Amino acid sequence: MAKYNTLSYLTALLKAYGIKNIVANPGTQNSQFNAIVQKTDYFNCYSVLDERSAAYTAVGIAQETGEPVVITCTGATASRNYLSALTEAYYRKIPIIAITFYPDYSNKYSLEPQYIDRSISQNDVKTIDVDLPIIRTNEDKEECIILIQEALFTAKYRNEPVHINCHINLNFDEDYLSLPEVLPVECHKENFEILQDNMQNQDFAIFIGAHRKFSAEEHNAISVFAKSWDLPVICDHTSNYFGDNKVLLSRYCAMQRVRRHPQYIIDMGLVSGNYFQGFLFRPNIKIWRISEDMALHFRNNRHVERILFGQEKAIFKALTRKEKITDGYYTYIKSEMNKLKNPDLPLSNTLICENLAKYLPENCTLHASIINSLRSINFYETEKKVEISCNVGGFGIDGAVSTLVGQSLAAPDKLHFGLIGDLAFFYDMNILGNRHITNNIRILLVNNNKGVEFRFNPILEKHLGNETDVLISAGNHYKNGAKDWALSCGFEYMHADNKESFLKQIQGFCNNKFEKPVLFEVYTKTEDEQESYNLIQQYNRNKLEDAAIKIYHAFKI
DSSP, X not given: OOSSOHHHHHHHHHHHTTOOEEEEOOOXXXXXXXXXXXXXXXXXXXXXXSHHHHHHHHHHHHHHHOSOEEEEOOSTTGGGGGHHHHHHHHHHTOOEEEEEEEOTTOOTTSOOTTOOOOSOOOGGGOSEEEEOOOOOSHHHHHHHHHHHHHHHHHHHHHOXXXXXXXEOOOOOOTTTTOOOOOOOOEEEOSOGGGGHHHHTTOOEEEEEOSOOOOOHHHHHHHHHHHHHHTOOEEEOGGGXXXXXXXXXXXXXXXXXXXXXXXXXXXXXSSOOOOTTHHHHSOTTOEEEEEESSSOOOOGGGOOEEEEEESOHHHHHHHHOOSSOOSSSHHHHHHHHHTTXXXXXXXXXXXXXXXXXXXXXXXXXXXXXXXXXXXXXXXXXXXXXXXXXXXXXXXXXXXXXXXXXXXXXXXXXXXOEEEEEEHHHHHHTGGGGGOTTOOTTEEEEEEEOSSOGGGGGOHHHHXXXXXXXXXXXXXXXXXXXXXXXXHHHTTOEEEEESSHHHHHHHHHHHHHSOOSSOXXXXXXXXXXXXXXXXXXXXXXXXXXXXXHHHHHHHHHOO
């Protein structure tokens, strides 16, 4: 049994965020919460009988103090009476925190009395709506803290109403007033230069997830900052970062026996499709998060120590050292990365990416379909400037080819390459017949006759082996490949089914002039893909790196 329950963390975080004023309605379902706050000297508690009046009373308190105010009630229709005041708060940006309760044994099918389905409510009564889990495991605790932080942070710093739904706890034992130690997210909106004092004698790294294209000024600000502290900018290709001190996350995780890890990460950007980021975001690391849109995110469920609101370039300019460090964490990482040697690979997606990185022309784009293609290209830095993207938002199989076509239509003056697996390609093949397609598009189709990514999973491979191909990896569907379809759509067609043939053609595919759009179909074998995957993973041999692989396998399917 967990030492602290959900209510314990909710109350502790209210204190941590300095939220004192509570307007309480009578009731049983919210009784333990009311008991805790009335017995804790920190809170200013007000009792109001009518929920509608209570919520408007809270609006008045918040209006006068400029601080968030909690309202809390029991079940049944009580919470419905909050809607008028919450609507007022929404349109006036008044920070009301509505805390409602539910019995964990009831649901909309159970015919239990006082059950109210709060899973859906009006859009204009709250900005954030969270259901707090019952804490049974450490994972439950982490999720609970993140959800509470998100709601309280939004109320306090964005001045918006939020709703927190919590399960009933009526366990009034002698420890129910005991609260855990929790840390709020510190918010910085100005005077970022004072944070330089916290950076002294610490190993920092920047991590960039998927990001819009940086301007030249933004690239320069990040580069100058990174060089002044001699710290690495760790990212994958979807970051759109081409500045100094760049380190690809896949290669960072491939370092053998690395003993020195960053103590702090400055996190920015959105979703990263690289599952090995769990290796970087270790449990004890401290995270500063940069946000331009006042939104709070917890990458890999790690606690954010500070959030920096403002323009990214302004923040990095303010944090740049006047005197450069020359023996920092980046110098160490670079020396370790120089020890890495690329293995001799069979014909596989990874070998294809190794050669694409060599031969892709300057200022082209490459759109990679998910997981296998994205992971493989992230092992290699391109020799020329190439914009690489992937649909990591929804991270699904659909739409990779259509997205590539859209990019080619929007920027007709440059070449657009696609690296697409066979399942993703055939799922989205209809777009090839579109009449707007011209000769600025080139698709490299990696046809392994299945979703070979599923054959890398050790659990599936151990228990199912080739049986995985029947329903899970969807093998043997398009036995004749894409040649006839490509030709019928007016594409130039190329193909290779062995390593020698591929190596002879890849440079021409990337750099020759073609009068038509091009589809280069490369046939690979499951055993070669598996061998290539294992050769790449042989770098990962220490315990932390093995843990990263386990994280990857746990979440990739």
